[in-house]
Amino acid sequence: MKAPPSLPLLSANKVDAGYGHVRVLEKVSIDVRQGRIVVLVGRNGAGKSTLLRALSGLNRPTSGTITFDRRDITGARPNAIVGAGLLHVAEGRRLFRRQSVTDNIELGRYGLRLTEQEHDRRVNRIHELFPILQEKRDLPAGSLSGGQQQMLAIAQAMMREPKLLMLDEPSLGLAPVLVDQVLAAILSLRAQGVAILLVEQMVERALEIADDAYVMQNGRVIAGGLAADIAAGDALQAAFMGEHGTPDHSGPRWSVS
Numbered sequence: 001m002k003a004p005p006s007l008p009l010l011s012a013n014k015v016d017a018g019y020g021h022v023r024v025l026e027k028v029s030i031d032v033r034q035g036r037i038v039v040l041v042g043r044n045g046a047g048k049s050t051l052l053r054a055l056s057g058l059n060r061p062t063s064g065t066i067t068f069d070r071r072d073i074t075g076a077r078p079n080a081i082v083g084a085g086l087l088h089v090a091e092g093r094r095l096f097r098r099q100s101v102t103d104n105i106e107l108g109r110y111g112l113r114l115t116e117q118e119h120d121r122r123v124n125r126i127h128e129l130f131p132i133l134q135e136k137r138d139l140p141a142g143s144l145s146g147g148q149q150q151m152l153a154i155a156q157a158m159m160r161e162p163k164l165l166m167l168d169e170p171s172l173g174l175a176p177v178l179v180d181q182v183l184a185a186i187l188s189l190r191a192q193g194v195a196i197l198l199v200e201q202m203v204e205r206a207l208e209i210a211d212d213a214y215v216m217q218n219g220r221v222i223a224g225g226l227a228a229d230i231a232a233g234d235a236l237q238a239a240f241m242g243e244h245g246t247p248d249h250s251g252p253r254w255s256v257s
């Protein structure tokens, strides 16, 4: 059964998490509602990837709770979380470069038992979303452009029909025209009813396509709300200033033009 619209699909409530004895996240709370694009922004090291890892079960929270689709998934194993419909496309495109585009997509359904009809329906949906992957289906994944490889990584996750897809820096290392393609693909996913939690250094571009946004700084959420309000507010500027009020030049790229 689907969560009613009033309940968030994903809710992290005062989550602490880190690596060994190092605490990175401090009382992080975020909500992702059904069919929304939510972007997490913050400078390098703010804890964005660690939050995605905690939500996908790769880093066990030391306190706090996470609910997804009305189930408590706090401390659940990654495969149980994937099974519940929460998928994580990690930073960097983890593809089998020598295998074909089709083989890489098929790897996405590993462990799933699908009827032939259901399998074909999912593949068709992916090809509708990314026609280029159908065109290049027999080519090795390594021969695709960076943007196409990112689409392939998303396509792999789509084989499991996620309710929520978490994307960690999908524009990383891409030329501006490819960034446009990836952002357009994210909008198409939302149109198909998939909720998206996006970590992105292309802050301005990400805020343009997002519905909601959270700003992270030093492992905490310092602001959250509608993306348009966050884009216009002060928290964003504060998060990207250096410790002593100087701009952090390793921070976001405000524009791709």
Ligand SMILES: Nc1ncnc2c1ncn2[C@@H]1O[C@H](COP(=O)(O)OP(=O)(O)OP(=O)(O)O)[C@@H](O)[C@H]1O
Pocket (backbone or CB within 6 Å): 019, 022, 024, 042, 043, 044, 045, 046, 047, 048, 049, 050, 051
């Ligand atoms: N495997 C790890 N072991 C120990 N500390 C880690 C590990 N991965 C990340 N950290 C630390 O956790 C903190 C948050 O890192 P995280 O990667 O979550 O930040 P981020 O906001 O995603 O930044 P970036 O944009 O650079 O990926 C950093 O101080 C980082 O050094």
